[in-house]
Amino acid sequence: MHEVEWGMPVVLYLYFGGLSAGVFILSAFLAYLRDPKLHKLAAFGAYFAPFPLFIGLFLLLIDLDRPLHFWRLFTTIQWTSPMSIGSWLLMFFSIIASLYAILWLPEKYSTLKLGKFKLSIPKSRVKIRGILGAIGFPTGIAVGIYTGVLLGAIPARPFWNTPMVAMLFLVSALSTATAVMLFASNWMSKNTSKEDFHRERKLLYSADVILIIFEMFILIPYILHNSISTASQSASLDLILGGEYTNIFWYGFVLIGLVIPLILETIDLIPEIARKQKSSHIKFFGYLSAILVLVGGFLLRYIFVYAGQASSFGA
Amino acid sequence: MSQEKKYGMLIEQSRCINCKACMIACQAENNVPLHKHRNWIDESEVRGTYPNLGIDFTPNQCNHCDNPHCERVCPTGATFVNDDGIVLIDYNKCIGCRFCMMACPYDARYVDKERGIVDKCTYCTQRIYQGREPACLETCPGKVRTFGDLNDPKSEISLKIATHRTEVKYPETGTKPRIYYIID
Numbered sequence: 001m002h003e004v005e006w007g008m009p010v011v012l013y014l015y016f017g018g019l020s021a022g023v024f025i026l027s028a029f030l031a032y033l034r035d036p037k038l039h040k041l042a043a044f045g046a047y048f049a050p051f052p053l054f055i056g057l058f059l060l061l062i063d064l065d066r067p068l069h070f071w072r073l074f075t076t077i078q079w080t081s082p083m084s085i086g087s088w089l090l091m092f093f094s095i096i097a098s099l100y101a102i103l104w105l106p107e108k109y110s111t112l113k114l115g116k117f118k119l120s121i122p123k124s125r126v127k128i129r130g131i132l133g134a135i136g137f138p139t140g141i142a143v144g145i146y147t148g149v150l151l152g153a154i155p156a157r158p159f160w161n162t163p164m165v166a167m168l169f170l171v172s173a174l175s176t177a178t179a180v181m182l183f184a185s186n187w188m189s190k191n192t193s194k195e196d197f198h199r200e201r202k203l204l205y206s207a208d209v210i211l212i213i214f215e216m217f218i219l220i221p222y223i224l225h226n227s228i229s230t231a232s233q234s235a236s237l238d239l240i241l242g243g244e245y246t247n248i249f250w251y252g253f254v255l256i257g258l259v260i261p262l263i264l265e266t267i268d269l270i271p272e273i274a275r276k277q278k279s280s281h282i283k284f285f286g287y288l289s290a291i292l293v294l295v296g297g298f299l300l301r302y303i304f305v306y307a308g309q310a311s312s313f314g315a
Numbered sequence: 316m317s318q319e320k321k322y323g324m325l326i327e328q329s330r331c332i333n334c335k336a337c338m339i340a341c342q343a344e345n346n347v348p349l350h351k352h353r354n355w356i357d358e359s360e361v362r363g364t365y366p367n368l369g370i371d372f373t374p375n376q377c378n379h380c381d382n383p384h385c386e387r388v389c390p391t392g393a394t395f396v397n398d399d400g401i402v403l404i405d406y407n408k409c410i411g412c413r414f415c416m417m418a419c420p421y422d423a424r425y426v427d428k429e430r431g432i433v434d435k436c437t438y439c440t441q442r443i444y445q446g447r448e449p450a451c452l453e454t455c456p457g458k459v460r461t462f463g464d465l466n467d468p469k470s471e472i473s474l475k476i477a478t479h480r481t482e483v484k485y486p487e488t489g490t491k492p493r494i495y496y497i498i499d
Contacts, residue, residue, distance in 0.1 A: 005413045005426070065411020066431035072391045072410055083414050084390035155488040156384060156420035230487070313420050313485045 004309055009063035014147045015176075015301045016056030017090065018169060021143035022177025024049040024097050026207075028133030028140070037199040040192065044184045045177075046104035046129075050097040057090065082153045086146040093143050096136040103129040144170040151308055158236035159311035164222040165304065171218060175211040176297035178204055179261075183290040186283050201281050202272060205265045208293065212262045219254070236311035245307045253303060257296010261289040321400035322379065322438055323465040323493040325472050325481065330457040331372040333358065337451035337460075344439060344450035351425040353377070353436040354451055374459060376451070377402065377423040377436035378484065378492035385415035385424065400465070400493065401438050409433060420488045438462070465493065 027045025030038045061067050074091070078084035102112065103125045112119040122128060148169030151160040185192075185200045192200070226237045240249040264285050271279045333356055341353050354376035362369040379402045386394040386402060393408035394415055409432040416424045416433060424435045439449035443462075447453070452460045463472035481495040 005416050064431075065413070065426060065428070065433075066409070069410040069431075072408055076392050078390055078392055080387045081390045081414070083388065083412060087390060150414075151417075154384065154388065154418045155490075156418050232487075309417070312422065313488060314422070 004306060006305055006309060007063075009059040011298070011301045011305045013056040013060040013063075014150070014169070014305065015298050016052035016059075018144050018147050018173025018297070018301075019176050019180065020049050020051070020053035020056070020097065021093065021140040022173040022175075023052075023180055024093075024100070024136055025140040025144075025174065026177050026181055028100075028137045031130065031133055035199070037196040038203070040188065040196070041181060041185060041200055043104050044188070045181060046101050048180065048184070050094060050101055053090070053094055053097065057094070082146065082150045086143075086150060089139070089142055089146055093136065093139045096132055096139060100129055100132045100136060103132065141170065144173040147173065151304060156313065157308045157311050158226075158230075158232040158313070159239060160304065160308040161233075162222060162226065164218055164225070168215060168218045168222065168300070169304075171211055171214045172297050172300050175208055175215060176294055178208040178211060179290040179293035179297075182208065182286055183294075186286045186290070189283070198278055198281065201279070201286070202269070205269050208289070209262060209265050209269065212258050212265075212293075215258060232311075232313050236307075239307040239310055240303070243307075244310065245303050248299060249303050252299040253296050256292055257299055261292045261296070264289040264292075318466050319398055319400075320467070321465045321493070322443070322462070323400070323472060323495065324376075324379075324438075325461040325475050325495045325497065326374055327459055327461075327497045327499075328371065328373050329497070329499050330459045331356065331374055332457055333372040334456060336454045336456065337374065340450040340454035341436075341439075344442070345437070347434075348425075348427055348429065351427070353423075353425075353434075373496075374451075375421065375423070375484075376494070377419075378421055378490065378494045379436075379438065381491035381493060382489060384418035384420070384488070384490055388414045388418045390414065401440065402435075403437060403440070404432070404434065406430070406432050406434075420485045420490060421492075 023045045027042045027049060030042035030045065061070055064070060073084065073087040076084070077088060102119070103121065105121065110121055112121070145166050148166030151157070152163060152165040155161050182204045185197070185204060189197050223237065223241075226233045227241075228234070239245050268279050268281060268285060271277055335356060337354055338352055338356070341347060345353060347353055354374060357373040357375060359371040359373070379400060381400070383394070383396065383402050386396055390412060391408045391410055393405045393410075395403060395405065397403050411426065411431045411433060413426065413433060416422075416426075424433050426432075427434045439447075442449060449462055452462050461472045461475055463470040465473060465476075467473060468477075475497075476495055480498045482498055483492040483495060486492065
């Protein structure tokens with residue numbers, strides 16, 4: 001395409017939207033396990049989840065050419081438009097995530113006051129947030145998928161036009177969310193008992209290792225299928241196989257965002273895999289792999305948003 | 316039986332001399348912002364070696380597709396297909412998300428920054444509904460374009476399409492475009 005019409009605000013929005021969805025999913029799942037050792041992490045996830053999405057939505061809003069007309073999105077449902085469905089989905093999800101966060105506030109906050117406005121939190125908050133978590137879980141998956149469908153459901157951009165993009169974005173969203181949790185687990189570890197910390201670590205590392213492997217095996221068919229597909233599809237792949245985005249894709253996303261964190265996390269899990277003593281959990285590696293995964297997730301969105309717009313049938 | 320009109324265009328690109336008068340006529344007629352275009356001309360690379368040379372000029376614009384992806388993806392319903400087959404934009408409803416620009420395989424749309432909306436060729440509705448020709452057509456010295464009702468078998472465009480071999484651009488994208496190019 002001649003010009004880049006979707007720039008950094010859209011990249012960040014897709015990134016933050018997926019991150020929020022992922023963190024919510026993890027928090028709801030950890031709460032569902034009802035393991036007191038993981039309670040702190042579930043609470044952190046609940047508080048954290050709404051905020052990246054709010055930032056992303058704000059960026060998206062100001063990226064519109066007529067931001068003050070955004071409400072028109074909510075005067076209609078266009079069933080064939082991924083963006084219309086996605087807007088409603090995001091509204092629904094932000095409400096759930098916000099209520100869920102409020103319900104996780106400690107017992108001592110039974111009412112929230114904001115001037116004249118008062119909100120009493122019901123006594124059965126644990127039960128209600130369990131139900132909200134159960135509703136929000138599939139909604140979060142839908143949000144994660146939507147960020148990829150938005151790009152994929154367009155035949156005009158061959159680089160995007162495969163179902164793999166939606167899957168890749170969903171799994172990457174879950175992986176970046178795991179990284180945020182990992183970072184938080186490290187950060188809060190002073191007040192965590194050794195036992196609890198070990199439990200958090202093992203769970204998060206195992207989850208992220210699985211997710212990264214999934215990502216790799218979504219990428220491989222994405223590249224294989226596109227390279228043997230129609231002329232426009234295989235031509236679009238040149239963007240990351242020798243073209244403009246080659247280095248950032250392979251060194252940035254694949255190496256820094258997938259391979260290195262996968263190695264770091266696997267090394268930490270080796271004692272567990274070999275059923276030997278518990279891992280030592282070097283904190284520095286925890287921080288490092290979390291940051292690398294977060295950088296990789298961002299680069300993935302960046303590469304796809306920009307390279308997709310550079311791909312077309314005319315080329 | 317009265318039938319609804321369906322407007323389309325036929326382009327005989329071998330007649331195009333790349334003078335770009337159509338681009339200027341369109342900009343003037345439709346108040347197109349500077350450096351933006353509703354129609355444009357692609358130049359191919361020069362083929363062959365001197366003195367046996369060739370070059371193609373291909374006029375382009377919105378294809379007013381039967382199955383327009385821009386209309387499908389529009390989240391507010393701003394883009395719509397008119398009864399006569401012309402793909403139009405309800406400027407009040409457009410919020411400037413630019414999803415339509417991603418979805419158009421022809422890259423026929425542009426942002427009008429001043430109005431905060433996306434715009435494109437309208438086949439000069441303001442002219443054709445008064446019985447005049449679109450501006451690009453009227454000004455063309457080579458008579459490259461033919462405009463008319465595809466549903467009327469006796470219209471000039473229908474007769475030309477019937478008697479020539481034609482093709483449309485990127486039919487594989489499923490847009491069912493309605494700008495025909497004569498193959499020569």
